[in-house]
Amino acid sequence: RKEVEQDPGPFNVPEGATVAFNCTYSNSASQSFFWYRQDCRKEPKLLMSVYSSGNEDGRFTAQLNRASQYISLLIRDSKLSDSATYLCVVNMRSSASKIIFGSGTRLSIRP
Amino acid sequence: NAGVTQTPKFRILKIGQSMTLQCTQDMNHNYMYWYRQDPGMGLKLIYYSVGAGITDKGEVPNGYNVSRSTTEDFPLRLELAAPSQTSVYFCCTEGEGETQYFGPGTRLLVL
Numbered sequence: 001r002k003e004v005e006q007d008p009g010p011f012n013v014p015e016g017a018t019v020a021f022n023c024t025y026s027n028s029a030s031q032s033f034f035w036y037r038q039d040c041r042k043e044p045k046l047l048m049s050v051y052s053s054g055n056e057d058g059r060f061t062a063q064l065n066r067a068s069q070y071i072s073l074l075i076r077d078s079k080l081s082d083s084a085t086y087l088c089v090v091n092m093r094s095s096a097s098k099i100i101f102g103s104g105t106r107l108s109i110r111p
Numbered sequence: 112n113a114g115v116t117q118t119p120k121f122r123i124l125k126i127g128q129s130m131t132l133q134c135t136q137d138m139n140h141n142y143m144y145w146y147r148q149d150p151g152m153g154l155k156l157i158y159y160s161v162g163a164g165i166t167d168k169g170e171v172p173n174g175y176n177v178s179r180s181t182t183e184d185f186p187l188r189l190e191l192a193a194p195s196q197t198s199v200y201f202c203c204t205e206g207e208g209e210t211q212y213f214g215p216g217t218r219l220l221v222l
Contacts, residue, residue: 008151032209043201043213044154087153091209099144099211103153 001026004090006102014110017078021105023088024070032091033064033071037084038104044087047073075107083109112137117202117214124192124221132187132217134202140212142205143185144169145177147198148216154201160185192221 006023013019025033033050048055050062050071061074075082085104092098118133136143141162146154156169160179174196176188189196197220203213 004153034209036211043203043216044211045213046210049208049210089211099156101146101154103151 003027004088004100004102006086006088006105008103009106010108011105012108012110013078015078015080017109018074018076019078019107020072020074021086021107022070022072023102023105024068025088025090025100026069027090027092028066028069030069030090030092033062034089034091035060035062035071035073036087036089036101038087039084044101047086078107078109080109080111083107114138115202115204115212115214117200117217119217120215121218122220124189124219126192126194126221128192129188129190130192130219132189132200132202132219134185134187134214135183136185136202136204136212137183138204138206138212139182140204140206141182143179144203144205144211145175145185145187146201146203147171147196148201149198157187157200189219192219194221197221 035047036044037047038044050064054063059076063072085106087104088102090100115136144159145157155171158177160166200217203211
């Protein structure tokens with residue numbers, strides 16, 4: 001079983017729709033969680049950290065469910081510019097080598 | 112601030128050739144990482160460094176070497192290029208809040 005798993009998609013949704021992705025992780029000792037965004041042929045960039053209590057940044061909401069070992073990302077009122085691959089990142093924080101990237105979920109917003 | 116810079120942007124190598132991928136940062140971050148990303152796959156950690164003079168292997172170190180003589184520079188060396196090393200290579204640093212700052216990447220094709 002992969003340490004971090006994501007549905008690869010693609011998710012193809014109309015502009016203005018709400019879309020959500022999940023990411024599951026296998027190691028219960030994981031401590032920090034993040035969502036990164038990666039545009040085609042570009043480097044990943046931090047979208048948001050995921051806190052235990054859940055957090056929101058504009059149209060984006062991230063949540064953590066430790067009991068079921070998953071994190072989620074919700075995008076409301078999606079824009080064409082939201083089209084990208086969204087990477088789930090889990091950090092065990094016990095050593096630098098324990099930062100695990102998911103393989104990403106591809107999102108395409110259509111007009 | 113330039114952040115993280117990588118050179119070259121793109122390179123074609125013949126099997127058996129060697130090359131060095133350069134990575135430089137001006138953020139004074141201690142932690143630096145080298146990842147490779149294959150199409151449709153997550154980022155795989157090759158090597159990492161927690162500070163000048165200290166390096167350690169990641170998940171996929173075979174065929175690569177690194178050095179960290181200064182805080183700013185973290186070059187990645189390929190000694191005998193193989194087709195399996197065709198990939199996109201990302202260097203990144205870790206800053207406040209465990210945020211990973213990526214360079215723009217080096218696309219390597221081994222023929």
